[in-house]
Amino acid sequence: MAAATAAALLGTGVTTVLAASGPDRAGTPGASVAKAVPAERIIVGYTARADEAKSNAEADKDVRAKAERVGERLDFDRRLGTGAALVDLGDKLDSKDVKDVMGAFAADPDVAYVVPDSRMYAAADPDDSLYSQQWDLFESRAGMKVPGAWAKGVTGAGVNVSVIDTGYVAHSDLAANVVSGYDFISDPWMAQDGGGRDSSAADPGDWMNRGECGTDANGQPVPARDTNNSWHGTHVAGTVAATGNNAKGVTGIAHKAKIQPVRVLGKCGGTTADIIDAITWSSGGTVRGVANNPYPADVINMSLGGGGACDAGTQSAIDAAVGRGTTVVVAAGNSNANAANFNPASCKNVIAVAASDREGNRASYSNYGSVVDITAPGGETSPSAANGILSTLNSGTRGVGSENYVRYQGTSMAAPHIAGLAALMYQARAGITPAQVESAVKSNARPLAGSCSGGCGAGLADATATLTALGS
Known part of the structure; x- marks a missing residue:
């Protein structure tokens, strides 16, 4: 608008x-x-x-x-x-x-x-704020056993991952792996960067004032209180491909993959139409008025969602992306509810990801159900922030500040673990298909160490077992 x-x-x-x-x-x-x-x-x-x-x-x-x-x-x-x-x-x-x-x-x-x-929103809850603190990658109880996959020589080199999210705020621990993306937010007011669609996926921030986005079904203001910038897309990108072995900060699961930020979420979220075009363009499809993507995605990560089952427009875009060979990973949602009632978690041809905590239980906020394909670490910052997922961020609350690292929790944090794993798989086996990626991730999962009520898919993703099964 x-x-x-x-x-x-x-x-x-x-x-x-x-x-x-x-x-x-x-x-x-x-x-x-x-x-x-x-x-x-x-x-x-x-x-x-x-x-x-x-x-x-x-x-x-x-x-x-x-x-x-x-x-x-x-x-x-x-x-x-x-x-x-x-x-x-x-x-x-x-x-x-x-x-x-x-x-x-x-x-x-x-x-x-x-x-x-429709509107969709970032599926994560930011909280307070390097490799030794990334329990989600290596701890035996509830980590994703990523080091064993790296030991097989796979780091995501040569693979393109599109992060369809809030865009990217400059961070030295990500810069080496970031390629040019696109801003698909068509509404200048929501874009909050002085214009509509353009070739810069830079994230200016997504802060909001109380009630600035209307009201909810109960007539309550949205948001319910003033919010600061989330830098959500940058946090997600860091989990996928923060630079590894550079003697600083955190390391991404596929730390030699290329990250393409694609901006669809701004002030008051994002729209279905913009997300559909972002999926299409990211996967190598054509969007009128936009130059073709020079880095078509092998993997798309969408840590976003809204209420309601998958709509036909979004499903059409996902089906076309998968048809081009792109694996689409989505967050299950953070409402402690059946993911079948959330979009795009309930879409077909996606890998829908629930979140586990550090003890291997389904995280208290994570959605669940039969549409969930797999679970990955999403963290739970209460009672200890140390149990969140540490990744790249920025200190700016209502503008761009200095780069930092912050622990978040959410299925938004779980999904990029699977996107990173998928990137390792694309490197390990040339020509692998999205269906083969999903099948391998699910068939090599292990049971959650804790409890899961409602359905957590095939279990907790295991990067070492998955890459072993591919014969890496």
Whole structure:
């Protein structure tokens, strides 16, 4: 949204949009429509045979026809990387009006799916603040047994990992492994860097004031209190590929892999449409108006999510990325709830990661359930901060400060452990497929040393066992 639009929206106290619930039928075989929620845009996926799938002019014509039918002001905004159309709803509509608009599209036999352009958020809880302190890599009880994998000569060299997150704030313990990325935040107000989409994935910070992002379903302000910068993407990137053997700081699991920061999360989170384009571009797909990615990802990490089951638009982007050979790793979520009700954790063709604590239990905050594929260390900073996941960060609270290292907890911290492991696997076996990566990670996991209620997937990931099974 433009800054003026954002100000108007926040002034109304409209509920922040979260990810849509799962698809249901809307009178048309083959078309799916996600649960309608207050929204400013919707994503319309046309069938391959439809003229609207190939021509922006035809898509615009169709949008205008639907607008006349439902009596609302609708505009064709742009084409997403998957080919879907982003449709602007004009004025903020309530759930009933959104349902009517989405129903008009879903009733069209040329429409495969229609979903809201929803908000997603970083899935981690920052806390207080080198290798000896990285218990998550080497401790026998609940660590991921990474040193045994390194002993086989794999460090992630030659592998590209895209971190779709808040972007990257400069850090000397990461700089050697960072390649140019992209900022996909289309709303300048949310981007908080003075503009919309551009070729700089630099993270200016994601601080927010109380109530700046509207209200939740209970009418409470979002956020509930003032927040400072999280530097979330930089923390995630450090777990994957902080520089190893440089006599400073921490080491990443795949400490010779290349990290590409791709920015989708800013003030008040990020939108489905921007995330879809980021997935597409990161994996080597084409996004209109953006130069092709010179470093297409072998692995994508998305430590983000929102409420509701996987929507068809996000699933389409993930399926296409996997089809290009990219493994997609996502956080299960931090709500101590069934991950089936969270997006993109519930999407197919992803590796959904729950979090364990230092004792090998499912972390108290971690989501669980049948859609969880694997568990990895996510830490738990209470009662001791030493039990969190230590990684690269920055001291700036409302601007960029000095580089530092901080312990965080969350499934956001667990997911990059698996992304790092996947990067080791891509180096170890040329031509490995995303399905083979997932299968190997799951079949070589070990039982959690502690307890897990609700389902923690195949168990705790074991890097040494996984790389051994690949014959490294």
